[in-house]
Amino acid sequence: MIIQFSAGKLILSPFELQARLDNGCQLYAMVDDIKFHDDALMIVADAGAVRWNIKLDSNEQLQDVKQELGIC
Template identity: 40%
Template sequence: MKLNISGGYLLVNPRELQVRLQSSQVVMTVLAEDIRLLASARLLLADAGAVRWQLPLDSDEQLQQLVEFYGITPE
């Protein structure tokens, strides 16, 4: 599944999620089990031990799509 976000898009599949930021040509990848979602701040959090990053989502709809796709309960 492809979700458009400000400045790029998310490529979502059952095993991993990729963030592709078009302006800087950055690609960030996280395995599905390392994804967290913060509902109050609409944040996608990647925590794979030594590698951590976060990405603000544009809308509650994007957050809900990720919740439904991965079956994650947002914090």
């Protein structure tokens, strides 16, 4: 599944999330390393020494990501 948002797009698979940003950055995270901050509309990837976060545009986008990854 691909979700477009203002900074680029998210590419979701059952095991991995890829964020391809319009500025050329590509971020990857395994599903087990992802957390969500619903109130802030943020996806947070934390794999120990590597951390990143992305703010989405809407709650609908965040819910779509959670549903696709099987996290409800």
